[in-house]
Amino acid sequence: MTAALVAAFAAVLAVGAGAAEPAADHPHESHSMEGMQMSAAGMVMNQNTDRLPKDCANIAQDVTITVHAGRKYAAAHPGTTYAYDRGAWDVPPCSRVTVTLVNEDHVRHQWMLHGLPRYLYTEGMFHLEVSGPGEGSGTFIVPSVKKTYLVHCDVPQHAEKGMKAELTVAGGDGDLPSIPGVSATIELDPYRVRWDAAMLVLAGVVGLVGAMLGFRALRG
Numbered sequence: 001m002t003a004a005l006v007a008a009f010a011a012v013l014a015v016g017a018g019a020a021e022p023a024a025d026h027p028h029e030s031h032s033m034e035g036m037q038m039s040a041a042g043m044v045m046n047q048n049t050d051r052l053p054k055d056c057a058n059i060a061q062d063v064t065i066t067v068h069a070g071r072k073y074a075a076a077h078p079g080t081t082y083a084y085d086r087g088a089w090d091v092p093p094c095s096r097v098t099v100t101l102v103n104e105d106h107v108r109h110q111w112m113l114h115g116l117p118r119y120l121y122t123e124g125m126f127h128l129e130v131s132g133p134g135e136g137s138g139t140f141i142v143p144s145v146k147k148t149y150l151v152h153c154d155v156p157q158h159a160e161k162g163m164k165a166e167l168t169v170a171g172g173d174g175d176l177p178s179i180p181g182v183s184a185t186i187e188l189d190p191y192r193v194r195w196d197a198a199m200l201v202l203a204g205v206v207g208l209v210g211a212m213l214g215f216r217a218l219r220g
Ligand SMILES: [Cu+2]
Pocket: 082, 108, 109, 110, 153, 154, 155, 158, 163
C-alpha cells in the first residue's frame, strides 16, 4: 500500500516536472517536437537537416527527390492497386536528401524509409505522410555505406498492394524483393512443413502402422 502510494506520488511529480519545462517555440501553426512536425495535411517524423552520421565528415551533396503517389501509377504494374511513380532512387553517400511527397489520391499515403542509423533516427526510420491530395516535404542525411533502404507506405494493405520502393546509396547492396518495376515478387510456399522432433515422431508412427498393416495384408 505504502509502496503504491510512493509510486503514484513519484508519477505525479514526474508529470509535474515535464509540464514545468519551458514550452518550445511554436513559430508555425503546426506542432513541432524533436524532428517531428504535424499538421492537418500530414506529418514528417525524424527530420534531420544538420546532424551528420558518424561516418560522414560533411554533407557531400544536397539531393531533392519528388515522389508522386497514387492509384494511377499502379496501372503500369499489373496486380497492384497503389504505387509510387518510381520504384527506386539512388543518392550519393553522405548526401542530404529532401523528399517531397505528392499525394494524388483522396486517401492517406506515406513515404517511410527504414534502416537508417538508430542513433540519429528513432526506430531507424524517416517518415513522410500526406493525408489527402497535396504535398509535404522532409529532409534526412544518409550515411556513407553502400546500402539499399526499404521505402513503403504503412497504411494497411498499401505496401502489399504495390506502394513499395527502394532508395539506394551509391548503388546499394542488392535489390529488395517485390518492388514494382524493380524486382520480382516472392511467393512463399504456405504448405512448407517444419521438420521438428514432433513431426519426425509422427512420420515414424505413420510409417510403422503402415508397415504393420502391410504385413497383415500379406499374411491374410
Ligand atoms: Cu498509401
